[in-house]
Amino acid sequence: xxxxxxxxxxxxxxxxxxxxxxxxxxxxxxxxxxxxxxxxxxxxxxxxxxxxxxxxxxxxxxxxxxxxxxxxxxxxxxxxxxxxxxxxxxxxxxxxxxxxxxxxxxxxxxxxxxxxxxxxxxxxxxxxxxxxxxxxxxxxxxxxxxxxxxxxxxxxxxxxxxxxxxxxxxxxxxxxxxxxxxxxxxxxxxxxxxxxxxxxxxxxxxxxxxxxxxxxxxxxxxxxxxxxxxxxxxxxxxxxxxxxxxxxxxxxxxxxxxxxxxxxxxxxxxxxxxxxxxxxxxxxxxxxxxxxxxxxxxxxxxxxxxxxxxxxxxxxxxxxxxxxxxxxxxxxxxxxxxxxxxxxxxxxxxxxxxxxxxxxxxxxxxxxxxxxxxxxxxxxxxxxxxxxxxxxxxxxxxxxxxxxxxxxxxxxxxxxxxxxxxxxxxxxxxxxxxxxxxxxxxxxxxxxxxxxxxxxxxxxxxxxxxxxxxxxxxxxxxxxxxxxxxxxxxxxxxxxxxxxxxxxxxxxxxxxxxxxxxxxxxxxxxxxxxxxxxxxxxxxxxxxxxxxxxxxxxxxxxxxxxxxxxxxxxxxxx
DNA sequence: GCCGTTTTCGGCCCGACTGTTTTCAGTCG
Numbered sequence: 249x250x251x252x253x254x255x256x257x258x259x260x261x262x263x264x265x266x267x268x269x270x271x272x273x274x275x276x277x278x279x280x281x282x283x284x285x286x287x288x289x290x291x292x293x294x295x296x297x298x299x300x301x302x303x304x305x306x307x308x309x310x311x312x313x314x315x316x317x318x319x320x321x322x323x324x325x326x327x328x329x330x331x332x333x334x335x336x337x338x339x340x341x342x343x344x345x346x347x348x349x350x351x352x353x354x355x356x357x358x359x360x361x362x363x364x365x366x367x368x369x370x371x372x373x374x375x376x377x378x379x380x381x382x383x384x385x386x387x388x389x390x391x392x393x394x395x396x397x398x399x400x401x402x403x404x405x406x407x408x409x410x411x412x413x414x415x416x417x418x419x420x421x422x423x424x425x426x427x428x429x430x431x432x433x434x435x436x437x438x439x440x441x442x443x444x445x446x447x448x449x450x451x452x453x454x455x456x457x458x459x460x461x462x463x464x465x466x467x468x469x470x471x472x473x474x475x476x477x478x479x480x481x482x483x484x485x486x487x488x489x490x491x492x493x494x495x496x497x498x499x500x501x502x503x504x505x506x507x508x509x510x511x512x513x514x515x516x517x518x519x520x521x522x523x524x525x526x527x528x529x530x531x532x533x534x535x536x537x538x539x540x541x542x543x544x545x546x547x548x549x550x551x552x553x554x555x556x557x558x559x560x561x562x563x564x565x566x567x568x569x570x571x572x573x574x575x576x577x578x579x580x581x582x583x584x585x586x587x588x589x590x591x592x593x594x595x596x597x598x599x600x601x602x603x604x605x606x607x608x609x610x611x612x613x614x615x616x617x618x619x620x621x622x623x624x625x626x627x628x629x630x631x632x633x634x635x636x637x638x639x640x641x642x643x644x645x646x647x648x649x650x651x652x653x654x655x656x657x658x659x660x661x662x663x664x665x666x667x668x669x670x671x672x673x674x675x676x677x678x679x680x681x682x683x684x685x686x687x688x689x690x691x692x693x694x695x696x697x698x699x700x701x702x703x704x705x706x707x708x709x710x711x712x713x714x715x716x717x718x719x720x721x722x723x724x725x726x727x728x729x730x731x732x733x734x735x736x737x738x739x740x741x742x743x744x745x746x747x748x749x750x751x752x753x754x755x756x757x758x759x760x761x762x763x764x765x766x767x768x769x770x771x772x773x774x775x776x777x778x779x780x781x782x783x784x785x786x787x788x789x790x791x792x793x794x795x796x797x798x799x800x801x802x803x804x805x806x807x808x809x810x811x812x813x814x815x816x817x818x819x820x821x822x
Numbered sequence: 823g824c825c826g827t828t829t830t831c832g833g834c835c836c837g838a839c840t841g842t843t844t845t846c847a848g849t850c851g
Contacts, residue, residue, distance in 0.1 A: 273823080274834090275823070275824085275833085275834050276823050276824090277823090278823085278824095278834080279823035279824055279834095280823075282823090282824085283823085283824095308824095309823090309824065309825095310823095310824085311823065311824050311825080312823095312824095313823060313824090314823070314824085348849090348850085349840090349848095349849070349850090350849085351848060351849050351850085352848095352849095353847080353848060353849085354848075354849085383842095384841090384842070384843095384847080384848080385841090385842085386841065386842055386843095388840080388841060388842085389840095389841070389842085392840095392841095436851095447851095449851085475838090475839055475840070475850095476839090477838065477839055477840095478838095479838070480837095480838055480839070480851095481839095482839090482850095482851095492851075494838095507836090507837095508851090510851090512835095512851075515835075515836095516834095516835055516836095517835095518835095519835045519836075520834085520835070522835090523834095523835075524827095528835090528836085529835080529836085530835085530836055530837065531836085531837075532837090
């Protein structure tokens with residue numbers, strides 16, 4: 249049984265949860281959580297690193313002890329320490345810890361005083377009024393617990409970035425209209441373009457007399473006010489999306505934006521550096537003693553600790569601070585760098601718009617080229633193209649190209665990679681196209697070895713251009729199929745082909761860590777919309793965000809190239 | 823449990839809000 253980084257991280261998280269309930273040293277607990285995050289964010293499997301003889305203690309936050317535990321988990325799937333912990337403390341208590349309002353101290357009291365170790369028992373005790381009599385608890389706490397349990401029953405998972413964007417942008421324009429308000433910006437994981445966000449963190453600068461907080465809690469989408477103070481408030485919208493707002497003075501804007509953007513581990517690392525320099529960094533500024541030395545802008549915060557500005561998408565404490573210090577930060581790709589889109593559909597298959605409408609929409613965005621890549625015949629649900637229908641579309645593209653100025657349509661296909669690794673259309677036909685985007689749309693459950701071999705074989709096809717949505721995952725809905733991404737990326741380099749970041753909000757695939765891996769291995773990535781209608785080119789911003797999270801620069805992205813260069817790259821003559 | 827231009831012990835980021843207290847602990851972000 250292979251043990252993946254997510255498995256190792258899960259073991260460490262569980263250890264941290266149980267230690268927390270036991271009341272262990274908080275810094276020890278933090279060490280486990282930190283290790284879980286470091287392992288989860290690795291671009292290589294720890295198991296492979298061990299097989300290669302790598303020294304895991306070179307990873308940040310991993311010392312002798314944790315390295316040994318990683319070895320143990322890789323070999324056995326678990327570790328002795330976790331088993332012992334589970335014997336002492338019922339793992340079901342972790343469920344209670346996840347309830348908002350319940351932390352380790354309260355869970356411990358509930359367990360020891362009332363012998364509660366399940367959500368069900370907790371709900372019953374709350375209904376019976378047995379909780380309010382415990383020391384440190386009261387009626388409100390009891391009611392809150394019951395409420396939390398009920399909320400969790402109908403809980404929504406994290407929100408996809410594009411969905412959160414809709415709620416966030418509407419709320420921002422509402423808040424901007426409030427008197428006395430200056431800046432309104434959505435910070436948090438949203439600003440870092442994380443593929444999903446747990447809540448929205450909105451930062452506002454306003455003068456003291458602004459009625460911002462009252463306006464905020466009276467926003468018509470607000471279903472529940474969870475907390476409300478003078479500088480901070482939390483609400484839940486009808487969509488169940490939680491929104492935090494924080495109001496600061498103008499001179500603290502940069503410090504607050506930095507603080508509120510996170511990530512948490514990035515902020516901790518920055519504050520540590522400040523601390524070593526005798527500075528205190530909080531959301532109000534950077535201070536030496538009582539004196540504010542920076543904080544008006546984010547740049548000033550970084551400058552105070554001797555660093556250049558770090559883009560939000562990089563702030564995950566995955567090496568960006570070290571890179572900043574060494575002046576090796578990437579100059580991240582921007583939406584405006586894209587010269588075209590290499591993956592789009594029309595009415596001919598499962599798209600909504602005509603060829604001409606798609607071309608005109610792309611042209612209106614200033615694109616130099618657009619590849620039309622319909623599904624192939626195997627994907628019957630999408631009315632995939634047969635060779636005859638593809639030939640007809642190729643003729644139509646020729647006619648359109650002759651009559652339209654300023655944009656070039658490329659003849660392409662999103663061809664199915666069949667179970668045996670062959671492509672779903674005849675070779676000679678594929679050879680007549682400008683671009684062949686290939687994708688796995690079936691047999692997701694093959695073994696790792698077979699799935700990897702299937703994709704590698706497809707890449708061996710002489711006309712293969714781009715591997716579309718390379719891991720096949722759908723965010724929060726379908727796990728990636730099991731395949732060896734490092735081998736696939738290295739094979740792409742050998743074969744002169746490319747990988748896609750599919751910008752569709754449900755995909756965002758490649759994932760950031762694999763985009764970074766592709767960059768490190770020297771494989772260009774295409775940022776494609778996979779548009780099924782003319783307005784879906786808007787989604788490219790999310791693909792660019794994912795690319796930026798993967799440290800990609802303009803030069804790492806295939807479709808930043810002018811058409812002539814693109815054609816040469818596709819033809820493998822460059 | 824990790825880590826080190828105050829190195830092998832003693833630190834480890836920082837502040838707001840809530841509820842239960844009667845001056846503050848717990849929780850959260």
